Amino acid sequence: MSENKIPYKIYLEEQEMPKAWYNVRADMKNKPAPLLNPGTHEPMKAEELAGVFCEELIKQELDDTTPYFEIPEEIRDFYKMYRPSPLVRAYCLEKKLNTPAKIYYKFEGNNTSGSHKLNSAIAQAYYAKQQGLKGVTTETGAGQWGTALSMACSYFDLDCKVYMVKVSYEQKPFRREVMRTYGASVTPSPSPETEVGKKILAEFPGTTGSLGCAISEAVEAATTREGYRYVLGSVLNQVLLHQSVIGLETKAALDKYGIKPDIIIGCAGGGSNLGGLISPFMGEKLRGEADYRIIAVEPASCPSFTRGKYAYDFCDTGMVCPLAKMYTLGSSFIPAANHAGGLRYHGMSSTLSQLYADGLMEATSVKQTEVFEAAEYFARVEGILPAPESSHAIRVAIDEAKKCKETGEEKTIVFGLTGTGYFDMVAYERFHDGEMSDYIPTDEEIKACTDKLPVVE
Numbered sequence: 001m002s003e004n005k006i007p008y009k010i011y012l013e014e015q016e017m018p019k020a021w022y023n024v025r026a027d028m029k030n031k032p033a034p035l036l037n038p039g040t041h042e043p044m045k046a047e048e049l050a051g052v053f054c055e056e057l058i059k060q061e062l063d064d065t066t067p068y069f070e071i072p073e074e075i076r077d078f079y080k081m082y083r084p085s086p087l088v089r090a091y092c093l094e095k096k097l098n099t100p101a102k103i104y105y106k107f108e109g110n111n112t113s114g115s116h117k118l119n120s121a122i123a124q125a126y127y128a129k130q131q132g133l134k135g136v137t138t139e140t141g142a143g144q145w146g147t148a149l150s151m152a153c154s155y156f157d158l159d160c161k162v163y164m165v166k167v168s169y170e171q172k173p174f175r176r177e178v179m180r181t182y183g184a185s186v187t188p189s190p191s192p193e194t195e196v197g198k199k200i201l202a203e204f205p206g207t208t209g210s211l212g213c214a215i216s217e218a219v220e221a222a223t224t225r226e227g228y229r230y231v232l233g234s235v236l237n238q239v240l241l242h243q244s245v246i247g248l249e250t251k252a253a254l255d256k257y258g259i260k261p262d263i264i265i266g267c268a269g270g271g272s273n274l275g276g277l278i279s280p281f282m283g284e285k286l287r288g289e290a291d292y293r294i295i296a297v298e299p300a301s302c303p304s305f306t307r308g309k310y311a312y313d314f315c316d317t318g319m320v321c322p323l324a325k326m327y328t329l330g331s332s333f334i335p336a337a338n339h340a341g342g343l344r345y346h347g348m349s350s351t352l353s354q355l356y357a358d359g360l361m362e363a364t365s366v367k368q369t370e371v372f373e374a375a376e377y378f379a380r381v382e383g384i385l386p387a388p389e390s391s392h393a394i395r396v397a398i399d400e401a402k403k404c405k406e407t408g409e410e411k412t413i414v415f416g417l418t419g420t421g422y423f424d425m426v427a428y429e430r431f432h433d434g435e436m437s438d439y440i441p442t443d444e445e446i447k448a449c450t451d452k453l454p455v456v457e
């Protein structure tokens with residue numbers, strides 16, 4: 001063992017934790033396209049958003065120019081309970097792969113919600129409390145966001161109403177009970193509680209729900225209740241801003257040991273963990289100070305970057321939300337029922353979409369059986385049982401490390417390990433029993449959905 005061996009886990013000191021979030025949009029020459037009013041197709045003004053979102057979060061959402069936002073002390077105090085999160089050198093994985101590559105992962109699963117989503121949940125709950133609201137509403141698919149928000153709301157004593165995609169509500173009773181333990185009320189979506197829910201139920205009686213549909217219900221629940229606002233766990237600019245804490249810590253830890261990554265990899269659902277992880281590195285890239293290969297990994301069954309259209313689309317099924325310009329499969333796109341691994345949103349962060357359109361990052365898609373192979377391989381050598389979402393990034397990190405073995409290049413790879421997979425054991429079971437299959441949508445299936453994109457002049 002050499003003297004200057006990098007520690008297995010690089011932990012920052014508490015005082016080295018970021019005191020401000022970084023807003024990558026400030027350094028983008030081509031800004032992400034603005035949200036549009038779904039009726040007039042004019043850019044949404046802060047006043048129009050005020051009935052739906054918290055005021056301070058709207059400011060963050062619309063701000064393309066301020067590079068840093070101070071993290072309020074109350075949020076930093078909460079972060080300290082589970083941050084800084086470790087940046088781990090995957091020595092065992094490197095050895096097992098017999099690769100000259102150096103692999104690091106930033107582990108965000110070290111909190112009860114089990115994912116990075118808590119970083120933004122606590123910020124959004126804080127601003128809701130600051131505004132004197134009674135509570136917030138949201139949707140959750142796999143349940144990580146709902147869990148994180150429930151924790152954050154109980155910390156700030158806010159009411160939390162979660163619309164949970166019906167199929168998850170039924171298949172993941174443990175997630176549901178964790179949310180209820182933290183005091184949230186959880187409703188399976190679509191529900192007869194909302195007008196939009198009733199409408200969807202009437203039109204598709206047997207439906208097991210979708211994220212887009214749960215979003216519509218949560219927005220309606222917020223806008224029809226006094227003292228409530230809607231909050232969202234991914235996709236939005238404000239969420240990427242809060243998640244920049246991941247990238248800032250990663251960069252600080254690497255800088256501490258003089259390490260420069262060559263490749264940065266993250267899974268991409270709505271883009272929040274990836275956007276957060278890459279933000280400070282992308283900032284350097286945008287300012288011409290450094291270069292990195294940045295790779296977004298998405299499921300082959302829900303391939304918004306790699307097969308979607310870059311266009312304005314609805315963010316929800318009920319078409320009540322503003323229009324966002326993004327890589328999208330169309331708001332009516334629902335991944336095949338056998339898709340297990342989260343990352344099932346039809347669109348993508350408009351910030352990441354612009355960066356991708358400008359050629360500043362790459363994207364690739366992987367099949368779910370390959371994802372679970374990587375997940376199991378990783379669990380066996382590194383110990384952590386990864387979330388299926390995170391395992392998309394593991395898959396590509398392993399593939400890149402294998403390429404280094406062929407070429408003999410000692411590249412430094414950093415990937416985001418966004419969470420743990422304890423609530424995904426039904427999917428693991430299907431994989432172990434050989435019952436997991438891959439479904440890749442055909443061009444016709446995707447076209448049928450993108451043909452329905454709204455026409456925006």
Ligand SMILES: *Cc1c(COP(=O)(O)O)cnc(C)c1O
Nearest residue numbers: 144234269270271272273389419
């Ligand atoms: C929600 C989630 C994701 C995907 O969401 P992004 O907004 O794309 O980051 C990835 N991993 C885990 C563990 C999640 O809970």
